[in-house]
Amino acid sequence: MENGSDYNQTITFSISSENEAETRNILRQVYDALLEKGYNPINQLAGYILSEDPTYITNHKNARALIRKIDRNELLNAMIRGYLGI
DSSP states (O other): OOTTOOTTSOOOOOOOOTTHHHHHHHHHHHHHHHHHTTOOHHHHHHHHHHHOOGGGSOOGGGHHHHHTTSOHHHHHHHHHHHHHTO
């Protein structure tokens, strides 16, 4: 790595889970809106998470504005915890 960084060191990453219920609620609303419009919600959400391009999310039911309320890192954190069941 540049600037004298060492690849052998682990960088810690931490975010708060205070808004997990709100994040889950928003994600469910966005999922439902995508499904109602005939999109594959998983693919669309993955595209949004990877690119942070809001056009992957429909405007239907204000879903695009809702998803932008969630910090992408918080969203990833919540999804990984959910996937692992922790």
